[in-house]
Amino acid sequence: MKQISFSILISILVISMSTLNAQQGEEIPLPQPQRTGGMPLFEALDKRQSLRSYSPGGLSSQDLSNLLWAAFGINREDGRRTAPSARNWQQFDIYLIMADGWYMYDANNHSIIKKGNEDLSEYAGTQDFTATAPLNIIFVSDHSRITGNVSREKKDFNSATDAGFISQNVYLFCASEGLATVVRGLVDRDKLHEVLRLRPEQHVILGQSVGYPGD
């Protein structure tokens, strides 16, 4: 137990040290993702579940690196990703809401970019537990990347399906690492659109809370 508390403390320190003093617009490199290991797939599937209680400890930068790579990182030299996307549009941006600010994942550089210093946790979802999670991911579909003659209905359909794949990657990573997570459709999309300063073509699809399990 003592060991767990100590490692959580170290995690908070590590992530805080790397992000706390970051300025808006600053790119924060993540450690290389650990692309091997983890729990055997069938064990992770066996453990996959939604959990809505989180302890206050944040993720270490290595955890965050692995999580983001698992979610929607680049896994091949041609730039394709760990989750499929219709016609390889790769229209998703992953926004991260944490206590010390909000960020966007840059898969090309495997880094996070600080977009703002505000703690937007209160806007991350409409359920009380959301604000207690040290990390809230917001999946944002950028329709301007869905090129060709594609109807709005089809864009919405592809955005909904593609978000599911990314979310399931997060679920399996969390199962493997003993983290708690839940995907959330209950988000105030208009409010998030405003506070994340999104462009009109960007659409909030889902949120997903992540943290170490609480009681």
Ligand SMILES: Cc1cc2nc3c(=O)[nH]c(=O)nc-3n(C[C@H](O)[C@H](O)[C@H](O)COP(=O)(O)O)c2cc1C
């Ligand atoms: C598209 C989608 C939206 C969801 N939205 C929410 C939500 O807003 N809040 C929540 O607490 N759980 C949400 N969930 C999680 C489901 O409630 C959960 O997956 C379901 O109860 C089954 O539990 P399990 O994931 O542990 O198997 C959502 C799941 C999906 C797939």
